[in-house]
Amino acid sequence: MRKLSLAIVIILVMTYKVYSNIGQSGSVDFNLVPDQSTATKIAEAIWLPIYGEKIYKEKPFIATLKDSTIWVVRGTLNSNSKGGTAYIEIQKKDCKILKVTHYR
Incomplete structure (x- = not known):
């Protein structure tokens, strides 16, 4: 019985967290990539x-x-190096990888 109660509480908390992240437009604003680091x-x-x-x-x-x-x-090209650098685009809200490449 305690496990069932705990499971119900966890589900309620998770449901609250999801619905509390819903913005005015009805989309979920998770902000999974909050900063540069x-x-x-x-x-x-x-x-x-x-x-x-x-x-x-x-x-x-x-x-x-x-x-x-x-x-x-982006990567940084050292002054004594030839070529290009790595490049990636990451969507802030859901961490979706939009583009990955390496310029030459």
């Missing part, structure tokens, strides 16, 4: 399996917010 960590997690350890040669990674809705994270 989070955006950068997500970018690293996406880039590492694609580009390998060499991605760390492009540090520091620069994260900027575009149109208040999309985080753009």
Whole structure:
């Protein structure tokens, strides 16, 4: 009986959290990527399996917010390097990856 009560409380709390995030437009505003640090960590997690350890040669990674809705994270090209840098666009509200590329 205690487990059932606990499960019901958890479900109610989760339901409250979801509905409390619904904005005026009826869409859910989770804001899963709230800051530059989070955006950068997500970018690293996406880039590492694609580009390998060499991605760390492009540090520091620069994260900027575009149109208040999309985080753009870019690698930095060192002055003695040739080529381009990694680039990713991450939707702020739900962490959806919109674009991943490496410019040359």
